[in-house]
Ligand SMILES: NC(=O)c1ccc[n+]([C@@H]2O[C@H](COP(=O)([O-])OP(=O)(O)OC[C@H]3O[C@@H](n4cnc5c(N)ncnc54)[C@H](O)[C@@H]3O)[C@@H](O)[C@H]2O)c1
């Protein structure tokens with residue numbers, strides 16, 4: 257088993273957090289490092305029974321938590337975020353070991369994840385309602401905002417901490433309780449987060465983290481009527497299936513699903529800025545982010561210069577295990593991810609694409625794939641139709657702005673999109689024409705706790721982060737009072 261060299265070894269948990277109790281369970285699941293297959297730790301293989309225990313504990317705990325003042329709830333969230341930053345290095349080492357991202361990226365994610373707890377610590381005291389102008393002189397109308405109740409959350413492996421705090425932050429700020437099923441690939445980060453939440457003063461039952469087989473746990477989280485809201489971050493296919501099941505008990509549902517981001521470079525773009533933006537957007541987390549540039553759509557006049565400059569930068573990216581020293585890119589999460597990247601490259605080449613750099617798995621073990629640039633990619637290649645979720649940049653050529661927008665919008669996804677131009681009218685015109693939840697203009701990095709994150713079309717519903725992020729965890733209650741006229 258790996259020695260993570262943690263300053264606080266207790267952060268590496270081998271038990272799940274069920275209703276305020278650390279539960280070991282009969283069987284366990286090994287968590288392995290994608291860089292070399294070494295065992296990082298073990299977590300309990302829990303199921304329906306333990307999920308019901310968490311839910312039984314959540315019912316009274318949530319009622320009590322909702323009676324705490326917003327200021328009181330905010331103080332616990334703020335302390336939780338502070339403890340995350342106090343343990344930033346340990347949390348980053350656990351994350352890199354189980355997910356693979358370079359240590360510098362993992363440190364960044366710890367800070368990004370903590371920023372949601374800090375943000376929603378403040379939102380907790382700003383939950384306000386309305387007093388409306390009545391329709392009759394003998395009536396008074398109020399609108400209250402109340403916590404939805406018990407929340408179930410299912411989260412992915414690619415951002416093992418941030419995708420949890422982006423939900424737990426607003427949920428606890430609103431006065432909800434939350435039961436989280438993290439990805440079976442990265443449960444150790446989630447359990448370390450729960451350990452710090454307990455230390456921060458999150459009451460027993462308000463937070464549970466259940467590890468184990470997805471289906472039996474998910475059946476309770478999507479089917480039990482005591483759960484008022486279900487929030488999912490993950491692939492579009494799984495999200496659709498789970499959301500459908502939630503409708504049997506008409507739960508509130510928010511979905512953060514897959515993307516297929518266009519990255520449009522116009523002739524008038526700043527070439528260096530566009531190349532750096534493409535590196536930041538395409539190759540962060542080895543291309544395994546939902547907002548990665550998935551199609552680089554480049555105008556003819558700048559195409560060759562952009563392709564050459566991008567390929568030169570990509571060829572210089574250092575690939576290696578995240579805990580073995582500085583690197584720009586770690587392994588992909590598993591062999592299936594490597595195969596998907598390989599298939600997308602093969603399809604693009606079969607359709608006339610030319611590999612300028614990379615194009616294949618890196619020899620020598622682990623699930624490393626060389627950062628890749630391919631030119632001459634047709635807009636209907638697999639690379640453009642599917643979310644690659646790997647370090648492969650395919651360049652599509654276009655002539656006119658109308659053509660670029662048509663190519664960009666030709667997908668069922670609608671999460672993130674990007675454009676690089678120095679034409680100030682185009683800066684307004686093109687974002688208005690793009691059918692996406694988010695648009696980056698002259699930047700490849702758009703994610704922040706202060707802005708609403710989310711998609712349209714089949715990329716999901718609801719928003720996470722910003723004051724908008726509270727809406728999914730609050731119900732509106734109208735009160736109509738008869739008073740003497
Ligand atoms: N929009 C966003 O904010 C966002 C953020 C991160 C990742 N994603 C998307 O997530 C995907 C990658 O993450 P992934 O591979 O973990 O996705 P995934 O859908 O395979 O898994 C996501 C979660 O769902 C769980 N799950 C799978 N089947 C289940 C079932 N039957 N019942 C209950 N839970 C079940 C998994 O265990 C995991 O915890 C990509 O498509 C990416 O775009 C989107």
Ligand SMILES: O=C[C@H](O)CS(=O)(=O)O
Pocket residue numbers: 414415418544545546547703
């Ligand atoms: O993968 C999706 C995440 O939301 C990525 S980000 O760090 O929020 O951009």
